[in-house]
Amino acid sequence: xxxxxxxxxxxxxxxxxxxxxxxxxxxxxxxxxxxxxxxxxxxxxxxxxxxxxxxxxx
Amino acid sequence: xxxxxxxxxxxxxxxxxxxxxxxxxxxxxxxxxxxxxxxxxxxxxxxxxxxxxxxxxxxxxxxxxxxxxxxxxxxxxxxxxxxxxxxxxxxxxxxxxxxxxxxxxxxxxxxxxxxxxxxxxxxxxxxxxxxxxxxxxxxxxxxxxxxxxxxxxxxxxxxxxxxxxxxxxxxxxxxxxxxxxxxxxxxxxxxxxxxxxxxxxxxxxxxxxxxxxxxxxxxxxxxxxxxxxxxxxxxxxxxxxxxxxxxxxxxxxxxxxxxxxxxxxxxxxxxxxxxxxxxxxxxxxxxxxxxxxxxxxxxxxxxxxxxxxxxxxxxxxxxxxxxxxxxxxxxxxxxxxxxxxxxxxxxxxxxxxxxxxxxxxxxxxxxxxxxxxxxxxxxxxxxxxxxxxxxxxxxxxxxxxxxxxxxxxxxxxxxxxxxxxxxxxxxxxxxxxxxxxxxxxxxxxxxxxxxxxxxxxxxxxxxxxxxxxxxxxxxxxxxxxxxxxxxxxxxxxxxxxxxxxxxxxxxxxxxxxxxxxxxxxxxxxxxxxxxxxxxxxxxxxxxxxxxxxxxxxxxxxxxxxxxxxxxxxxxxxxxxxxxxxxxxxxxxxxxxxxxxxxxxxxxxxxxxxxxxxxxxxxxxxxxxxxxxxxxxxxxxxxxxxxxxxxxxxxxxxxxxxxxxxxxxxxxxxxxxxxxxxxxxxxxxxxxxxxxxxxxxxxxxxxxxxxxxxxxxxxxxxxxxxxxxxxx
Numbered sequence: 001x002x003x004x005x006x007x008x009x010x011x012x013x014x015x016x017x018x019x020x021x022x023x024x025x026x027x028x029x030x031x032x033x034x035x036x037x038x039x040x041x042x043x044x045x046x047x048x049x050x051x052x053x054x055x056x057x058x
Numbered sequence: 059x060x061x062x063x064x065x066x067x068x069x070x071x072x073x074x075x076x077x078x079x080x081x082x083x084x085x086x087x088x089x090x091x092x093x094x095x096x097x098x099x100x101x102x103x104x105x106x107x108x109x110x111x112x113x114x115x116x117x118x119x120x121x122x123x124x125x126x127x128x129x130x131x132x133x134x135x136x137x138x139x140x141x142x143x144x145x146x147x148x149x150x151x152x153x154x155x156x157x158x159x160x161x162x163x164x165x166x167x168x169x170x171x172x173x174x175x176x177x178x179x180x181x182x183x184x185x186x187x188x189x190x191x192x193x194x195x196x197x198x199x200x201x202x203x204x205x206x207x208x209x210x211x212x213x214x215x216x217x218x219x220x221x222x223x224x225x226x227x228x229x230x231x232x233x234x235x236x237x238x239x240x241x242x243x244x245x246x247x248x249x250x251x252x253x254x255x256x257x258x259x260x261x262x263x264x265x266x267x268x269x270x271x272x273x274x275x276x277x278x279x280x281x282x283x284x285x286x287x288x289x290x291x292x293x294x295x296x297x298x299x300x301x302x303x304x305x306x307x308x309x310x311x312x313x314x315x316x317x318x319x320x321x322x323x324x325x326x327x328x329x330x331x332x333x334x335x336x337x338x339x340x341x342x343x344x345x346x347x348x349x350x351x352x353x354x355x356x357x358x359x360x361x362x363x364x365x366x367x368x369x370x371x372x373x374x375x376x377x378x379x380x381x382x383x384x385x386x387x388x389x390x391x392x393x394x395x396x397x398x399x400x401x402x403x404x405x406x407x408x409x410x411x412x413x414x415x416x417x418x419x420x421x422x423x424x425x426x427x428x429x430x431x432x433x434x435x436x437x438x439x440x441x442x443x444x445x446x447x448x449x450x451x452x453x454x455x456x457x458x459x460x461x462x463x464x465x466x467x468x469x470x471x472x473x474x475x476x477x478x479x480x481x482x483x484x485x486x487x488x489x490x491x492x493x494x495x496x497x498x499x500x501x502x503x504x505x506x507x508x509x510x511x512x513x514x515x516x517x518x519x520x521x522x523x524x525x526x527x528x529x530x531x532x533x534x535x536x537x538x539x540x541x542x543x544x545x546x547x548x549x550x551x552x553x554x555x556x557x558x559x560x561x562x563x564x565x566x567x568x569x570x571x572x573x574x575x576x577x578x579x580x581x582x583x584x585x586x587x588x589x590x591x592x593x594x595x596x597x598x599x600x601x602x603x604x605x606x607x608x609x610x611x612x613x614x615x616x617x618x619x620x621x622x623x624x625x626x627x628x629x630x631x632x633x634x635x636x637x638x639x640x641x642x643x644x645x646x647x648x649x650x651x652x653x654x655x656x657x658x659x660x661x662x663x664x665x666x667x668x669x670x671x672x673x674x675x676x677x678x679x680x681x682x683x684x685x686x687x688x689x690x691x692x693x694x695x696x697x698x699x700x701x702x703x704x705x706x707x708x709x710x711x712x713x714x715x716x717x718x719x720x721x722x723x724x725x726x727x728x729x730x731x732x733x734x735x736x737x738x739x740x741x742x743x744x745x746x747x748x749x750x751x752x753x754x755x756x757x758x759x760x761x762x763x764x765x766x767x768x769x770x771x772x773x774x775x776x777x778x779x780x781x782x783x784x785x
Contacts, residue, residue, distance in 0.1 A: 007255075007278060007282050010255060015327060015330060030235060034319070038318075
């Protein structure tokens with residue numbers, strides 16, 4: 001049944017990788033803003049293909 | 059948790075956050091062609107995979123439909139599962155990822171060449187599955203049936219996918235990684251690890267290998283993989299897609315972005331531990347079973363968090379669900395996700411599992427997930443994408459609605475009869491009469507009870523499939539009406555280096571350095587662990603082969619040949635080899651199965667569904683002639699049997715060419731054959747075969763000793779008999 005320990009090891013490794021990713025995400029400010037990303041993603045592909053689009057922020 | 063109030067009404071104003079630092083605006087183009095290509099592949103493979111599903115469904119109701127050796131249930135059931143999981147859902151994932159990742163990162167895919175290699179590589183892998191599985195090249199490990207050369211190809215193409223994805227993420231123009239991207243990343247990483255660990259095998263020849271793990275160990279690895287394949291191939295990428303396409307289609311932000319983040323992290327941390335619930339009441343240690351059960355129950359929380367987050371996104375937009383087919387599909391998909399993720403933890407309870415395991419209940423359960431969640435989310439996404447890719451309205455909303463109802467009724471007609479069948483059979487197996495004897499001692503009786511349900515289920519499948527044909531026509535006409543916008547223009551300011559970005563908190567230059575040691579440490583650990591695993595696995599193997607039951611001996615060469623035929627014909631798709639420790643099972647089959655009996659089983663053949671009876675104690679139960687006649691025509695021995703006849707086994711000669719190589723590989727893996735046995739293996743096999751032929755002769759059956767049927771009989775007669783041998 002030694003395989004259990006191998007599997008637990010690998011599972012822990014995957015979990016630790018996720019944990020590292022989680023720490024990275026929190027520390028690099030990914031979750032500072034818990035609201036606007038949800039709204040921002042709604043505005044992606046509205047670029048007019050015919051008329052040249054207005055530069056943003058003008 | 060703080061949940062946001064009513065979202066602001068979405069108005070078309072500039073989405074870009076004004077920035078204190080003036081930034082150049084980049085113009086770039088999204089690659090829509092690759093999205094379209096993956097979309098077409100999704101539809102085509104969906105139709106093929108579901109068509110095979112319909113065929114095998116009717117094969118169970120009418121065994122005469124198993125017309126050729128290449129299309130028996132045993133051989134093409136893996137084709138169905140592989141086609142719908144890896145071809146239909148797989149291409150669906152790539153369609154969704156390639157579309158949404160570009161938009162969320164505000165960048166074109168990293169490399170068009172990698173995109174093309176990914177696309178064609180994946181299609182080639184599927185084609186190779188379509189060819190090899192009906193030919194009988196299979197490892198028999200569920201959802202991992204493809205043989206080793208294809209496994210290597212899968213790994214390579216998966217790496218290409220990851221390279222392309224991470225390259226795109228690295229070049230993004232949006233610092234924040236939207237929650238959907240996190241789901242994609244988790245998918246990539248975990249599927250890579252699962253696939254590699256579970257596919258470890260030593261090749262015998264070009265299309266045959268033996269698993270590096272044996273018996274119980276193999277079963278554990280397989281179901282650790284199997285469950286997480288459901289988690290990280292059928293669930294996480296689709297959740298990422300839900301978080302992108304649902305808000306887009308509903309034109310409002312996700313109900314709670316914070317909840318989506320909590321959903322993501324809790325789901326991925328819990329999912330990976332739930333695998334052992336597939337092995338309840340088997341030889342797996344109790345504590346590992348309990349661990350699997352506990353984590354399975356916990357999974358309700360994140361799963362339902364995600365479902366609720368999806369459904370509540372539609373608050374205030376439910377009127378549009380009435381008219382918009384895309385939203386209809388999404389609502390049913392998310393509801394099916396909620397039902398399947400409630401049912402899953404319930405099935406993981408040992409008392410429920412005792413009844414449900416090995417029955418059609420499980421088949422119904424996975425199809426609620428597959429048809430409802432994966433299927434309907436894919437359909438909704440394609441209906442949403444096609445008009446945007448082709449810059450024209452959908453050809454027919456009416457047809458899309460028709461598809462919706464065909465699909466919905468298809469799911470109901472599929473799932474309800476199978477739930478019925480599952481309860482019925484589970485209860486019949488366990489029913490004792492007043493005298494304490496099995497009420498239904500003849501297994502066949504419990505099968506014939508289900509045949510009407512199998513017809514209904516097949517009809518459900520036909521309904522569902524006909525809906526997909528309607529969709530194909532609708533998408534085709536939509537594409538014809540418009541023109542593909544292959545390269546979609548987009549603009550976004552370039553992303554500032556982290557140190558200059560005012561949005562990054564405390565963006566001091568040295569933070570870059572601060573974080574690196576940690577990441578470096580993690581990276582190094584991963585690298586070391588891989589190296590360590592490579593060293594450890596062979597060690598485990600040798601150790602695991604020390605027999606725990608002295609009477610259990612390695613298979614004789616002829617039995618090994620028979621076992622490989624059992625694998626080739628896919629017998630394990632309908633027959634289990636795992637007698638669970640219940641009185642209802644020991645009464646029916648004999649002594650319950652013990653871990654030590656499987657130490658030479660590469661791969662393990664426990665199976666997951668009892669369409670036919672368990673075979674672990676079939677050895678010496680019937681005379682050789684019974685097996686001979688039964689394989690020639692099952693109904694001659696069991697009137698009404700739904701098992702197909704295996705007539706070609708009586709014509710085909712046993713292929714001994716790879717036998718010495720098989721013995722050598724097994725020796726290498728630790729099976730204690732005597733030294734130099736590989737050279738004597740063929741002679742030993744022929745000797746045993748002659749004995750069986752001679753024995754059959756005494757029962758007036760004339761068979762040449764070099765036919766495959768002889769090897770199969772040798773294996774079946776050996777099954778589960780070792781523990782009866784007096785030392």
